[in-house]
Amino acid sequence: MMQVIQRYFDAFNAGDLDGMLACLADDVAHHVNEGKVRVGKDAFAEFCAHMNRSYKEHLTDMVIFEAEGGTRAAAEFIVNGTYLATDPGLPEAHGQTYRLPAGSFFSLRDGKITRVVTYYNLADWIAQVSA
Template identity: 75%
Template sequence: MTDTIARYFEAFNAGDTGAMLDCLGDQIAHHVNEGKIRAGKDKFAEFCAHMSRCYKEELTDLVIFSSDDGTRAAAEFIVNGTYLVTDEGLPEAKGQTYRLPGGSFFELKDGKISRVTTYYNLADWIAQVSAG
């Protein structure tokens, strides 16, 4: 199952939403940091389009962990990003760069990701882009 998670993150870093969607089950539950749960691939794709418009991100220092039965996994990483376009309710974008730790938790079913939950410190991100 870690192969699925590795492909998901490779696709993320390549900016390939289609390849990310290929890693997801049809009923994906996407738990967003500081946001509502999005259900289904269409909502996930909409989220990715929004994120690609506002942010350019690459994840480094990726470490993937998985349960023995292959139904759960987690990853920690560093988010290296550039804030491209102002996101509603957040500070103004001026091309600021940021670097912060993050993590994701996964449930897997039939070789596909059925839930992804992502966390990062929003206050740290706001401080970084406000100073930049």
């Protein structure tokens, strides 16, 4: 199951939304940091389109963990990003860069990701882009 998680993150770093979507189950539950749960590939794709307008990100220092039985996984990484366009309710964007530790948690079924939960410290991000 670690292979599907690696493919998911490889696709993220390549800017390959279709590659990311191919790793997801149709009924994927996407738990957004500080946000609502979005269900389904269409909702996930809409979220990614929004993110790609506002942020350019590349993940490094990736460590992937798999729970016994292959139904759960987690990853720890560093988000290296550039804030491209102002996201409503957040500081104004003017090309600020940031480096932020983050983590994701996954549920898996039949070789597909059924749940994605991503966490990072929003206050840390706001401090970095506000400096």
